[in-house]
Amino acid sequence: MVEIKLHNTKSRRKEVFEPIDPENVRMYVCGPTVYDRAHIGNARPVIVFDVLFRLLRHVYGADHVTYVRNFTDVDDKINARAAESGRSIGEITAETTQWYLDDMAEVGALEPSHMPRATAYIAQMVTMIEDLIARGHAYAAEGHVLFSVESYKDYGRLSGRAVDDMIAGARVEVAPYKRNPMDFVLWKPSNADVPGWQSPWGRGRPGWHIECSAMSFELLGAEFDIHGGGNDLMFPHHENEIAQSCCAHPEGKFARFWLHNEMLQVEGKKMSKSLGNFFTVRDLLDQGVPGEVIRFVFLSTHYGKPMDWTEKKAREAEATLRKWRSMTDGVEAVEVSPAALEALADDLNTAGVITELHRLAGAGEAGALKATAGLLGLLTDEIGGWATVPAADLSALEAKLAAAREAAMASKDFSEVDHLKSALLAAGVEVRMSKAGVELLPGAGFDAAKLEGL
Structure with a gap:
């Protein structure tokens, strides 16, 4: 068996990876909020964790690896996009979810084992929130439910932050219903203009962090092998996931390995x-x-x-x-x-x-x-x-530009060289000229049609 070593953010060192169950290696990766096209930074964790998925499948067998990557399809950014465009939220999320799947397929990403949508797990989120209240880790206030950060002694361990320091430098919403400025929202009220679901605390919608905890528990259990995402999610998203998951399901340790990609x-x-x-x-x-x-x-x-x-x-x-x-x-x-x-x-x-x-x-x-x-x-x-599609053959134009440059060196008239260079640049070709000669390199926006007639 190949020995896999992974840098565990939680321990801040590289550790030998030993799955909880080699017959079912489990990984969860935070997916996109679907309101627009994925920018290239969004593609990095997809590609990184796709490679890890492939490695785990190679070592343990394709049938013995479960990979979950979610879609956040209830979010204030989505609500804002619907309001400004006049389109329905369902229409926007359906379209942008398919855009995401199409674009990630283009960069060679395999589809995960499960791709849950947050709106399909509202009931599970409500149940988890009720459990957190019953265990003394959350409280209801003015239609909101908030997680009590002080109730979880290990809060901040993943990101290496002390709660007192976080409170001192907090850029968080100051609300009269919060007992502590670091307490975060599990549930919030919805007015008639935004999506909402009935709950013990009134019509509302979940906070961002609770969705990943509820979906990972339903699909992977109280404890699983790997949780991944970009390092911009380490705090507060992943820190909050750990707190609410470990408090709601103390029988498990949530994710054993945490992996974060850089920006x-x-x-x-x-x-x-x-x-x-x-x-x-x-x-x-x-x-x-x-x-x-x-x-x-x-x-x-x-x-x-x-x-x-x-x-x-x-x-x-x-x-x-x-x-x-x-x-x-x-x-x-x-x-x-x-x-x-x-x-x-x-x-x-x-x-x-x-x-x-x-x-x-x-x-x-x-x-x-x-x-x-x-x-x-x-x-x-x-x-x-x-x-x-064959690569562009620019050898004839390289020779033509080289000859024009040689003639210009003798005549001191560089107008033809400048003309050729301008046309090449307009067609998306990088022009490199040195003592060694002329080199033409098609760029990302190369358009061969613009070279016709040169």
Whole structure:
């Protein structure tokens, strides 16, 4: 049996992973709030935990791994989107849920074993909230139900925060019905304009955190193996999940391993709409960036480190994948490389696996290359259609630009060089000129039609 080691956020160290039940290895990952397209940062945990899912299936067997990833389809952002668009909440969530599934399939993610929607588990949430009140961990006030943070002595352990320090620096809603400013909402009242369900505390809807606790308990039990998500969810979402789950079901320890992926940057900067570097997965796909290329770039950086998305990385990934696909076309996959499996089992060292893939390609071991890449969800038939489109042959234009540059050096008239460069840039081609010569590289938005007549 392959020994898997994972960095456990809870213990802050790498630990040997031993499942509670090897016949049913269980993992829960926080999914999206469905009100819009998934941006590329949303895709990182999907790809990271898809690789872990594949590794667990490889080691324990596909029939012995249960993976749950939820959809949050009741949320104030969804309500706001419905109000501003005039569309129904059900219509919006149905559309955006399908968008998410389509986009994640494009980047090669397998569908989880279960994809529960929060609105299908309202009854279970109400039951859990009632249990928390009965056990003295929650209280009702003015149509709300709140979790009492002081009632759970280990609150803050996951994120390494002390409750007193959190209260001192709290940026939380100050409400007269809260006993403690850190107490968080389990249930809140709904007016006639937003979704609501009948409950012992009146018509209302659940708070965000309770849904994951209720759904994970229903589908995975009081204690399961792995809980994952982005590190932006560590506090307060995951901290609150732990508190309410352990208090409602003290017979279990909730999740034994916690894994968190780091955030994503674009060209060295934090992604934001104000910087103009914010884009969705669908934006990239529509610009001609294959989903497999997105996946490759993401996996080139360890999940525990910040990842920088750049056009250069995307171009290099596309070139590599084209070469590997030409090598493995029609080749039968053989055994996964032991070195690659060892790297992946060492806290998902995907960059180490890619290094081994380069070695296999260099050695001409096509069968092992195909099998090993498949462990990362690369070189699969499901996401390989893009590679059947031939890469652009810009050699003639490279020669033409090189000749124009040589002539310009003699005549000092660079107008033709400037004309060619402008046309190439407008077509989405990066122009590199050096003493070694001219190199043209199609970018993500490459449009060959704009080069006609050059």
